[in-house]
Amino acid sequence: MHTLRKNRPLRRIVLASAATVSGMVLLLSLKPHTTPAVAGLTPSPAPFSSSSAPATAGTSGGATGSGGSSGSTSGTRTLTGDSVQTRYGPVQVRVTLADGKITDVTAVEYPQENPRDQQINSYAVPELTREALTAQSAAIDTVSGATYTSDGYRRSLQSALDSASG
Template sequence: MHALKKNRPLRRIVLASAATVSGVVLLLSFKPHTAPATALAVPAPSGSAQVTGTKTVTGDSVDTRWGPVQVRITVTNGKLTEVTAVVYPQENPRDQQINSYAIPTLRTEALQAQSADIDTVSGATYTSDGYRQSLQSALDSMSG
């Protein structure tokens, strides 16, 4: 007679419970993928001299899965005062829809953070990554 026949219901209960516990343990031990941490920040001015005046720099064009992303920044008296996306994916209606909310959100985040250490916009991961990289390249060229 088979081990899981109806004349042994306790054995079925024990096996079902063990399988459930094993599944829950495996599920709870799952570690989601995270992007590697990158040091991203507004470059500190060298020495005691503070950068004065206004300077505008365009970052590198970063190729993403959906198209290139490039930003231009303006720094006034050492403070990031403007970030403009000069190139970003807008080839089709879906790109236009996504970037209609992603680009303004990324701009606001960058101005608040005063660095490229900004969050990814949900639904616009590739654009966010390209935006961060281009922003960081502009900030790096500002100090050099």
């Protein structure tokens, strides 16, 4: 005898209801995945920073992003790229060059208005910084899930590097 025989429809209804309720309880008890570093958005220090001169030896450009520079005797300059407006807010980076090599890249401004922006940029900005230091240029990959921030970061970094050569 099978428990779901056709002549016992009430038993089928009870079993189907119990299965549905059990499934809903299991589904609602799942916790969404969250990144533990959402609260602290401070990117970790760049491991490639090998400059013998302090990173503050140069002067940075103004808020217009024109990319000011200074010529110190050690060849270290700090340049600020243009502020690039993205769909979720402005992105602007500051780059430190020592003897023509990128020694540090700092995101001066990036979207962080809401928890979702904070979550995305807590992993995207440090990854973009690592990419820029490794590539030694603005030819860096887009971080998955942070397309707009990646594009703004790349464009601001390129404007800073362009102002260094010009």
